[in-house]
Amino acid sequence: MLFVICKIFTMNNNFNSIRPIFNEELPQVFIETYGCQMNVNDSEVVLSVLQKAGYALCDSIEKADVILVNTCSIRDNAEQRIWGRLDVFLQEKKRRKGVIVGILGCMAERLKNELLDHPAVDIVAGPDSYREIAKLIAALDTGAKQINTLLSREETYADISPVRMDKNGVSAFISIMRGCNNMCSYCVVPYTRGAERSRDPQSIVKEAQELFDNGYKEVTLLGQNVDSYHWHNPENPTETVNFAQLLELVALIDPKLRVRFSTSHPKDMGNGVLYTMAVYPNICNHIHLPVQSGSDAMLLKMNRKYTREGYMQRVAKIREILPDCAITTDIIAGFCSETEADHQDTLSLMKEVGYDSAFMFQYSLRPNTKAARHFVDDVPLQEKTRRLNEIIELQNRLSLESNQKTLGNIYTVLIEGVSKRSAEQLIGRTPQNKTCVFDAKGYKIGDYVNVKVLSCTSATLIAEIVEEPEESSFLKKIDFNDIKNDIREIGKDLKEIITKEINNLKNQKNDKN
Numbered sequence: 460m461l462f463v464i465c466k467i468f469t470m471n472n473n474f475n476s477i478r479p480i481f482n483e484e485l486p487q488v489f490i491e492t493y494g495c496q497m498n499v500n501d502s503e504v505v506l507s508v509l510q511k512a513g514y515a516l517c518d519s520i521e522k523a524d525v526i527l528v529n530t531c532s533i534r535d536n537a538e539q540r541i542w543g544r545l546d547v548f549l550q551e552k553k554r555r556k557g558v559i560v561g562i563l564g565c566m567a568e569r570l571k572n573e574l575l576d577h578p579a580v581d582i583v584a585g586p587d588s589y590r591e592i593a594k595l596i597a598a599l600d601t602g603a604k605q606i607n608t609l610l611s612r613e614e615t616y617a618d619i620s621p622v623r624m625d626k627n628g629v630s631a632f633i634s635i636m637r638g639c640n641n642m643c644s645y646c647v648v649p650y651t652r653g654a655e656r657s658r659d660p661q662s663i664v665k666e667a668q669e670l671f672d673n674g675y676k677e678v679t680l681l682g683q684n685v686d687s688y689h690w691h692n693p694e695n696p697t698e699t700v701n702f703a704q705l706l707e708l709v710a711l712i713d714p715k716l717r718v719r720f721s722t723s724h725p726k727d728m729g730n731g732v733l734y735t736m737a738v739y740p741n742i743c744n745h746i747h748l749p750v751q752s753g754s755d756a757m758l759l760k761m762n763r764k765y766t767r768e769g770y771m772q773r774v775a776k777i778r779e780i781l782p783d784c785a786i787t788t789d790i791i792a793g794f795c796s797e798t799e800a801d802h803q804d805t806l807s808l809m810k811e812v813g814y815d816s817a818f819m820f821q822y823s824l825r826p827n828t829k830a831a832r833h834f835v836d837d838v839p840l841q842e843k844t845r846r847l848n849e850i851i852e853l854q855n856r857l858s859l860e861s862n863q864k865t866l867g868n869i870y871t872v873l874i875e876g877v878s879k880r881s882a883e884q885l886i887g888r889t890p891q892n893k894t895c896v897f898d899a900k901g902y903k904i905g906d907y908v909n910v911k912v913l914s915c916t917s918a919t920l921i922a923e924i925v926e927e928p929e930e931s932s933f934l935k936k937i938d939f940n941d942i943k944n945d946i947r948e949i950g951k952d953l954k955e956i957i958t959k960e961i962n963n964l965k966n967q968k969n970d971k972n
């Protein structure tokens with residue numbers, strides 16, 4: 460372990476440009492991103508590769524020499540949207556000769572030549588081929604369309620510093636792993652993003668440190684299943700880092716760097732992660748724990764590898780160790796053969812957990828998944844929609860109840876933007892990921908403020924900045940005696956070593972200044 464940590468802080472700390480280069484003299488690239496946060500981060504990797512190859516980002520397809528679309532295959536309507544966009548790009552190609560269109564991401568991986576056959580498309584590049592994107596563009600000079608959809612067992616883009624395209628300059632995503640091994644029967648991700656690979660921790664810590672040094676105040680560690688993050692040193696397989704340890708490494712960068720993560724899996728989320736969250740106030744108290752269904756029959760059919768009881772035990776443990784932790788979820792309505800009783804089980808589980816919010820969808824069959832091959836998509840569309848509406852209606856009630864419980868509480872909020880309704884108001888999120896709106900009072904994006912919740916809707920907390928900070932979750936004092944040491948043994952060593960090394964790094968920086 461010592462080897463790993465020392466290497467983290469002795470790496471060359473030369474940063475590439477962390478923000479896009481806008482230069483109209485250079486070939487212009489426009490990137491449109493659909494789908495999950497992983498795709499957002501992948502687009503930033505693509506921009507990094509292209510910026511190094513001499514391209515600059517532009518803000519519209521009308522200015523672009525190269526139009527790239529990072530796509531999502533998770534539901535059929537996500538794909539339909541992309542087909543619609545291709546018609547728009549075709550018009551642009553007819554208007555301006557020489558414009559190049561490339562399709563990236565899950566849809567590229569899933570549909571391959573079917574996409575390449577579209578008259579608008581010049582390049583099809585799957586999620587593991589972004590390192591090659593400039594070469595694919597250059598190879599169009601041969602006159603042939605280009606495709607690379609090879610999936611890799613190793614690629615993590617660990618050495619590529621993403622060029623950040625976020626608007627606020629305070630929150631960024633860091634991919635800590637790629638792919639998924641879980642094979643949930645409804646899900647296309649294992650086929651489009653390949654097998655699970657964990658990125659080496661030193662490159663993750665370096666990226667987070669680099670973001671913090673450039674003014675970012677929050678990082679979200681991303682993976683399809685962060686709890687199964689497991690890195691071993693290829694030179695010594697006995698040296699390993701698990702997700703709890705990685706969280707600790709990132710949290711130790713600076714108390715003013717907030718750490719979030721997504722997505723957790725109920726079958727893999729261990730107590731070590733919860734204890735680590737309890738120890739470090741800068742790890743936000745929010746866990747996204749997809750349940751998908753409250754029915755054991757459905758969970759089995761979905762191949763989720765936990766039962767309702769097992770899920771509720773995980774929830775109980777979260778409540779025990781992190782009493783003020785928000786829990787959010789994903790729910791699918793109308794999966795294959797779902798009965799009314801199964802649906803009622805989902806509603807009752809939602810009430811039992813009292814989710815703070817949820818992403819809710821009706822089941823959409825994805826070709827080649829286990830569900831498509833072995834089950835019948837037999838819940839009529841009308842019935843799926845009715846069940847989904849009931850789920851949404853219930854969640855709206857639960858979200859309102861959850862928000863009402865915050866009335867009068869004080870939270871530390873990182874200011875992320877200006878309210879759409881008024882330039883005089885700012886928005887930010889509590890550690891529990893609840894959006895707050897409050898009068899600016901001279902504060903700006905990137906500041907931390909303490910806010911008191913005055914009122915709420917099911918989606919938003921209306922708050923005011925309090926000048927005299929009272930006890931808040933971000934400032935709370937941790938009673939280390941409350942933390943059991945069993946799962947954190949390695950963490951103790953890590954903490955000492957890293958604190959020392961971070962201090963060294965800071966001293967070196969101060970000396971340079």
Ligand code: SF4
Nearest residue numbers: 639641642643646648
């Ligand atoms: S955990 Fe399941 S739902 Fe999530 S990406 Fe993997 S296979 Fe898909």
